[in-house]
Amino acid sequence: MRWNWQQPDWPKFAYDATRLRGREDQFLKGAGILVGVMTHLDAGDRQTLSIELMAQEAVDNSAIEGEILDRASVQSSVAKHFGIKADHRRANAAEAGAAELMANLFRSYHEPISDTMLFHWHALLLNGRRDLSNIGRYRTHADPMQIVSGALHAPKVHFEAPPSQMVPADMDAFIAWFNDTSPAGPSPVSALTRAGIAHLWFESIHPFEDGNGRLGRAIAEKALAQGLDAPAITALAEIVQRNRKDYYTQLHSASLSNRIDDWLEWFFNITLAAQQRTLDRVYFLLAKAKLLVRLRGQINARQEKALLRMFAEGPDGFKGGLSAANYRTITDAAPATTTRDLAELVALGALRKKGELKHTRYYLNLDE
CATH class of the missing domain: 1.10.10.10 (Winged helix-like DNA-binding domain superfamily/Winged helix DNA-binding domain)
Structure with a gap:
């Protein structure tokens, strides 16, 4: 089998932009609605919502990969990063690292990606791990980087990434593309398309020993925030977690070709659902405030x-x-x-x- 990175057109992803334009417009319209509705929240509720979204995203991002974090501990840790008084919950190494990653992503959404940034994110994400030889740097092992399932004697290979010696050059190309296609770059690409390509491209390289899925989704969040020019957290991991099996199926299909219309269409739908989920949370906070005011004294x-x-x-x-x-x-x-x-x-x-x-x-x- 020839994977996408083994094909002569790698990494020149091809897709029909006109087929996707309607959902790009829908995403921008939804972002405008979300900004408008957010203005009805007071500053405290806006801050609370941002912290809750970051914590939930960190928890769901890890849950997709089978790692369970305590949401209350992560939320307390995120709040502390923003100087907000929180419950005195003791976060373990993984929870503290995931929280710091989300806080860093929120604060530095506008900054270009670099090896240094990704190494820092990786070190945060795998905080406390002792079973990996490469933390905070790209993988160097000679063994194939494979995603497998099934019995040890008869494993099913779902994907094999480029060999480790190819990773630095592949990541140089990816980072250059990501920064050039930002809204401020010389070759801007629309927000949803850029996020979808970035996630697939990063996952195809699979540059680290572990944590690639979580970092790939963080990169997609960064692309969306840059596209909106706002330190926003879309509930992307939450919706992916709810559609986890389909997510892996779509990634596998997309890894077989560099024609990615189907992958982008699926990613767009997931992201729009995530945006609606965020809007639902804002409406929920508004309804909460309205109800508590109405019940005051009763x-x-x-x-x-x-x-x-x-x-x-x-x-x-x-x-x-x-x-x-x-x-x-x-x-x-x-x-x-x-x-x-x-x-x-x-x-x-x-x-x-x-x-x-x-x-x-x-x-x-x-x-x-």
């Missing part, structure tokens, strides 16, 4: 604590809804008090009730 401390706990779950809320048992755990209320508190929240329009008896569940009433 609810007790237990009810407020429970509502804030529900809001902390984000737009998706408690899986399966809030139960009376959940409420008692959150507030330490007695059963009779729990029944009364929940009934009052329903009457006030703060919660919606579904089901009966032991199957009763409560949901935030944010339809407006």
